Amino acid sequence: xxxxxxxxxxxxxxxxxxxxxxxxxxxxxxxxxxxxxxxxxxxxxxxxxxxxxxxxxxxxxxxxxxxxxxxxxxxxxxxxxxxxxxxxxxxxxxxxxxxxxxxxxxxxxxxxxxxxxxxxxxxxxxxxxxxxxxxxxxxxxxxxxxxxxxxxxxxxxxxxxxxxxxxxxxxxxxxxxxxxxxxxxxxxxxxxxxxxxxxxxxxxxxxxxxxxxxxxxxxxxxxxxxxxxxxxxxxxxxxxxxxxxxxxxxxxxxxxxxxxxxxxxxxxxxxxxxxxxxxxxxxxxxxxxxxxxxxxxxxxxxxxxxxxxxxxxxxxxxxxxxxxxxxxxxxxxxxxxxxxxxxxxxxxxxxxxxxxxxxxxxxxxxxxxxxxxxxxxxxxxxxxxxxxxxxxxx
Numbered sequence: 584x585x586x587x588x589x590x591x592x593x594x595x596x597x598x599x600x601x602x603x604x605x606x607x608x609x610x611x612x613x614x615x616x617x618x619x620x621x622x623x624x625x626x627x628x629x630x631x632x633x634x635x636x637x638x639x640x641x642x643x644x645x646x647x648x649x650x651x652x653x654x655x656x657x658x659x660x661x662x663x664x665x666x667x668x669x670x671x672x673x674x675x676x677x678x679x680x681x682x683x684x685x686x687x688x689x690x691x692x693x694x695x696x697x698x699x700x701x702x703x704x705x706x707x708x709x710x711x712x713x714x715x716x717x718x719x720x721x722x723x724x725x726x727x728x729x730x731x732x733x734x735x736x737x738x739x740x741x742x743x744x745x746x747x748x749x750x751x752x753x754x755x756x757x758x759x760x761x762x763x764x765x766x767x768x769x770x771x772x773x774x775x776x777x778x779x780x781x782x783x784x785x786x787x788x789x790x791x792x793x794x795x796x797x798x799x800x801x802x803x804x805x806x807x808x809x810x811x812x813x814x815x816x817x818x819x820x821x822x823x824x825x826x827x828x829x830x831x832x833x834x835x836x837x838x839x840x841x842x843x844x845x846x847x848x849x850x851x852x853x854x855x856x857x858x859x860x861x862x863x864x865x866x867x868x869x870x871x872x873x874x875x876x877x878x879x880x881x882x883x884x885x886x887x888x889x890x891x892x893x894x895x896x897x898x899x900x901x902x903x904x905x906x907x908x909x910x911x912x913x914x915x916x917x918x919x920x921x922x923x924x925x926x927x928x929x930x931x932x933x934x935x936x937x938x939x940x941x942x943x944x945x946x947x948x949x950x951x952x953x954x955x956x957x958x959x960x961x962x963x964x965x966x967x968x969x970x971x972x973x974x975x976x977x
Contacts, residue, residue: 616905618866622858627825627845630767631859634775634831634838635869638903641859645771648747648764649844652819653690653713654827655755655763657773658736658748660709663702663721664781665739672725674703683729684719689756690803692717693796704795706784711793712800713818715754722753729753743776745769757821767842774816774829774840788815788831805853806830812860816840818852828852832860837869870909872900872937872945876952879935880916884955887924893952894918894932902937902945913938916949926955 621641628644639645666672677699685696692708694700694716702724708717722732729752736750747766755763778785791808792801806813812832819827825845832839841859846852873879878895894916904912918933926932930951937945 616866616908618905622862624843624855624858625846625851626843626855628767629841629843629855629859630771631839631841631863632771632775633863633867633869633903634778634840635901636903637775640839640863640867640903642767645768645842646747646766648749648766650757650762650821650824651755651765651770651844652757652821652824652827653755654765654770654817654819654824654829654844655750655753656709656713656718656819657770657777657817657829658739658750659718659722659732659753660706661773661777661781662725662732662735662739663706663709664784666725667702667784668781672702674701674706676702676724678702678705678720678724680716680720681723684716684723687715687719687754687756689715689754691715693798694720695796707787707790707793708795710787710817711790711802712795713803715756718754719752740769743772745772755819755821755824757823762821762823767844770829770842770844771840774831774842777816778831778838778840785815788817804828804830805849806832806856809853810857810860812864818849820849826852828856830856830860832864834864835868837864837867839863866906867903868906868909870902870904870912872902872912872914875899878952879914879949882918882922882932884926885921885923886957887926887955888957889953889955892922892926892932892955894949895952896935896947897929897950900945900947904939904944908939911939912944918949924955925957926951926953928952928954 628647628649630645631641632639680694680696680698680700682696690713692712692714705717705721708714719729722729726732726735732753733750740748748769750763751761792799803818812834813830815831816829826848827844829842839860841856843852843855846855873896875898878893881891881893884890884892914935914937916935928951931948932951933949935947935949
């Protein structure tokens with residue numbers, strides 16, 4: 584049997600605000616969300632997500648496999664950083680520049696053939712300058728060859744759930760025979776992983792220029808120079824791919840990630856990205872439902888040393904909702920009707936369902952916040968007797 588412990592999130596938000604001395608001004612009436620349709624985006628494929636929750640706000644052809652051009656380098660740098668985190672590579676590791684790397688066409692870091700370059704310089708060359716030569720050099724160092732590195736890229740893509748991605752090189756440079764493919768959704772996924780998992784390295788994406796070998800080159804992400812909220816990630820262009828941009832911006836505690844593929848020009852990819860960000864920040868917000876260790880309710884415990892147990896959540900919980908609708912969220916905790924000791928701390932006891940205007944926004948486990956030992960023989964007998972007669976007459 585299931586019993587439902589219902590409570591309104593406004594009550595809990597008010598309680599914690601009082602505890603923290605940050606009581607907000609309560610509105611007498613919270614109007615329903617009125618959100619216009621998303622803007623028209625002049626791109627072959629695009630997506631906008633909340634980086635904290637992964638919630639998709641806008642998408643069009645987001646699962647279409649398309650040539651990503653230099654957006655490929657987000658994966659290249661991701662693997663390089665994973666190698667650094669694992670200890671198999673350091674920022675100071677000298678990397679040999681092969682003739683193949685040196686001869687790469689397109690955008691360059693201008694590394695010298697048969698020289699040794701620090702891994703950190705190559706990483707900046709990949710991220711800031713979009714250097715094809717730097718991409719091949721780091722790939723060869725990590726995997727032995729660019730072809731073997733492409734295999735690593737495909738393995739990473741599979742593990743990360745990037746279902747429409749396939750890599751044949753580390754740079755994203757097209758040839759007459761082949762090109763890499765990625766979807767907008769896959770790019771948003773790896774960009775989110777980069778922002779969250781590689782937070783110590785992510786600031787490199789915000790650097791506006793990098794100088795190597797006496798040559799200073801500006802970051803090709805023009806939004807870094809015109810929008811103070813934007814702090815990454817990567818541009819791309821080839822004839823097959825068109826003008827592409829993966830970008831991230833943070834405003835008022837909300838971080839968005841956008842992807843546009845197949846736009847008409849460098850200016851177009853910036854404008855279409857800004858349209859996505861404007862819409863996302865204006866009409867949505869990242870809302871914290873619960874904090875790690877927060878108690879949501881308590882329920883009676885039978886046959887235990889204590890007569891009740893607190894139920895709560897074990898981690899911070901965030902959701903993406905229409906802006907200003909936090910006070911309209913309602914939660915219901917569903918637990919077993921008869922909770923019997925012994926209980927282990929952290930034991931799953933039920934679920935909490937959070938809704939907004941009857942739409943399910945969040946569903947997650949609630950756990951016992953304390954361990955409850957089994958009571959003595961007399962306590963267990965009295966509780967058994969109570970439950971027996973309660974069930975008999977119910």
